[in-house]
Amino acid sequence: MEFDKQVAGRAKLSKILKEHVLKPTSVYEIESYRKLPKSVIDIAPDCCFIVLEGKLIDMKKCRSCESLVTVSTIKNIIKNHTESNFLIMKDASSGMAKPRLMDLKLGTRTYSDRLPKEKIEARIAKCNGNTTSQHGLRMCGARFTNKKNGEVVTWTKAQGKLLNREEFVDYMKVFFNVSQLQKDLLVSQLEKIKTVLENLSWHRFFGSSLLVLIDDEEELKVKIKLIDFASMARSEENEPQYPGVDTGAIFGVTNLIRILNE
Known part of the structure; x- marks a missing residue:
């Protein structure tokens, strides 16, 4: 599903599940997320999972990511994409009305x-x-x-x-x-x-x-x-x-x- 709150960026974001965003990205950005200092993690978007060469890897999962149903759903979503590297992030606008x-x-x-x-x-x-x-x-x-x-x-x-x-x-x-x-x-x-x-x-x-x-x-x-x-x-x-x-x-x-x- 298209993410209707995207205002910039080359990568086309998709809305997945209820409160998450799927971003196609590069291996370099994935590595950057994996190596972010703790202080930067606190001011960056919540990255729940990364997908590296098609493999789903846990990051800082939010509460809704804890269920096995969510993990299974994400794997099925990834199968339908030609890209193999993604960030799966919590939608920062989640809970905002306007x-x-x-x-x-x-x-x-x-x-x-x-x-x-x-x-x-x-x-x-x-x-x-x-x-x-x-x-x-x-x-x-x-x-x-x-x-x-x-x-x-x-x-x-x-x-x-x-x-x-x-x-x-x-x-x-x-x-x-x-x-x-x-x-x-x-x-x-x-x-x-x-x-x-x-x-x-x-x-x-x-x-x-x-x-x-x-x-x-x-x-x-x-x-x-x-x-x-x-x-x-x-x-x-x-x-x-x-x-x-x-x-x-x-x-x-x-x-x-x-x-x-x-």
């Missing part, structure tokens, strides 16, 4: 070390020309209901690439037209993410995003998750080494906190 959704590409660098040189040069040029370099953030997609007229608003990745520094802030103010309590909850979660990043050396979250979810119906239901680890750098043996912390990602989180506090 969620505002936004994907913000995080950091001042968004490309993987594994890209060809010519593609890296093209990515650098693009980043230098949009809000990635200016804010450490780029809007990659959003969907929410306009509180004034009740119309559903959809923003695309293409729109996000065209925004200048000031326009980006204006867009954020439109999306974050929520209660002060919800803004405070968002800032609190962002401060937690920032603390994790400030205390984590040798990792770079290239290509990762902040997934923002705010329920327009229930004020206390607010989430921000660090997502997408297919391009991150882990500074492993025989790979590029990145001492210190990810200053680009920290820059982006800091700017979002500033915008919310204005």
Whole structure:
């Protein structure tokens, strides 16, 4: 079943069971999930299972994943796909009646070390020309209901690439037209993410995003998750080494906190 809450990302997500999302992915992203530090697991989506070369492997199962019926159902679902590598994650919007959704590409660098040189040069040029370099953030997609007229608003990745520094802030103010309590909850979660990043050396979250979810119906239901680890750098043996912390990602989180506090 198509996942109707997807606002960005190349991989097409599918809704499975009642509260889960199936994401086709790469072996590298699967390995990144398996090796995530505990501090990052706490700010990332709940990954219940991974499927590596067709084999179902337990991760951090949620309550609904504990039943054998669920495992059997997942195996049957996988059989119907041509891909062999997946993440099976808890739907972060589960339990929200009317969620505002936004994907913000995080950091001042968004490309993987594994890209060809010519593609890296093209990515650098693009980043230098949009809000990635200016804010450490780029809007990659959003969907929410306009509180004034009740119309559903959809923003695309293409729109996000065209925004200048000031326009980006204006867009954020439109999306974050929520209660002060919800803004405070968002800032609190962002401060937690920032603390994790400030205390984590040798990792770079290239290509990762902040997934923002705010329920327009229930004020206390607010989430921000660090997502997408297919391009991150882990500074492993025989790979590029990145001492210190990810200053680009920290820059982006800091700017979002500033915008919310204005």
